Amino acid sequence: MSIISFLENISTEEFQNLPTDSIIKSQDDKMIVIKRNLYWEILCRANIKPENPNSRYLCVTYNENYLGKIFGRAINMYTNFVAEDDMIAKHYHKKFKEIFRVESLRSSLIITLENPETKERTEIELDGKLVEFEEQKYLREIIILEDIAHKVFNPNQERTAVSVITSGQHEDDDVFAYEM
Numbered sequence: 001m002s003i004i005s006f007l008e009n010i011s012t013e014e015f016q017n018l019p020t021d022s023i024i025k026s027q028d029d030k031m032i033v034i035k036r037n038l039y040w041e042i043l044c045r046a047n048i049k050p051e052n053p054n055s056r057y058l059c060v061t062y063n064e065n066y067l068g069k070i071f072g073r074a075i076n077m078y079t080n081f082v083a084e085d086d087m088i089a090k091h092y093h094k095k096f097k098e099i100f101r102v103e104s105l106r107s108s109l110i111i112t113l114e115n116p117e118t119k120e121r122t123e124i125e126l127d128g129k130l131v132e133f134e135e136q137k138y139l140r141e142i143i144i145l146e147d148i149a150h151k152v153f154n155p156n157q158e159r160t161a162v163s164v165i166t167s168g169q170h171e172d173d174d175v176f177a178y179e180m
Helices: 012-016 067-071
Strands: 003-006 023-025 031-035 039-048 057-059 076-082 087-092 098-102 108-114 121-127 130-133 136-144 149-153 160-166
Touching: 012 067, 031 067, 039 130, 057 136, 098 108, 098 121, 108 160, 121 136
Parallel strands: 003 023
Antiparallel strands: 023 031, 031 039, 039 057, 039 136, 076 160, 087 149, 098 136, 098 160, 108 121, 108 149, 130 136
């Protein structure tokens, strides 16, 4: 995998036409997006103070100047608190994308994605821990594309929060139930 472009210089259509596993990043290295088959993986760089690496860190999780170029505008933001051993969602949207981010360092969620037309399916474990990429630490998010069904399972013994950002208004007639 090699970095082929900058987020600031690419449109949604251009990004969608890139081959799977293509990587684009912001010019300031604060955000990296990896194109996967059924979703896009976002890495948000953790701003860690070198003099105190165990103190707080800051991750910019949405910046319209670069992520907005491929995601669109952030319209709604909300948090789902998923109960232990609970399964939520099991639907898809035709009008907007969603960004998912787990808000816990101790817990993870299992996200299953499926293309209703092709039946291609993948499962992702998403947590709030930092990951390493090119010797930097990043917070991981995913973008779920339009027309991709998703369900979220909490295998933990505690309620786990997942933050969601949408690229369009939530409308009841754009929630299509889908059994997975």
